[in-house]
Amino acid sequence: MAVVVARPGRQSDVIYGSEIAKSSALNAYDAVRLLRPAFLAGRGPTTLLRPRESSVSPVVYLDNQRYGDSSTLRNIPIDGIVEIRFVGATQAQMRWGMDHPAGAILVLTGAARRVP
Template structure:
């Protein structure tokens, strides 16, 4: 007996399915957010991102978390997320300091947040 399985290869786009990954958000996650900025979403859905990106007062030379948008450096500091409208965002991902250094290079002692915007 021979069994054959067929698949049309239809997969949901990552932006369409809510993410349960602690380091990842999709546009589908934003439906339940009260407020209109990425900071609002992070504060409500992934508050650990804010805790992880706080500067240590014992290390005064420590830089802020770095934000990247569509592959380019956007700014530094978690408050930079207050300027990003949820309606424009497809996904957001937090990278630990080690992951951020591997992906973006040195200079990420508090990690990085990568934002991918919706296609126009």
């Protein structure tokens, strides 16, 4: 049995704004690629019947609104990002529906916490 040791103060499923600020990232995609590349890992075909039609990358949500596939992270500037969180397939399917076989990447900005 392998033992996984986490770095102190670092969660493997969350990238905090403070980490992003210390990186050389220009957008959310760069931040994920540099700090938690496993978020972007392909999950392989999800159906034997129509493997080309199945989603193999996580769905991106920006402030709890569906935004697109992982390539859309390039359109999100790092300014204002509070956290980027990977949500596994089971949790994503319970929260947003069955079309999340590869999970989801949730980007939260300061705008999500402001009340109009």
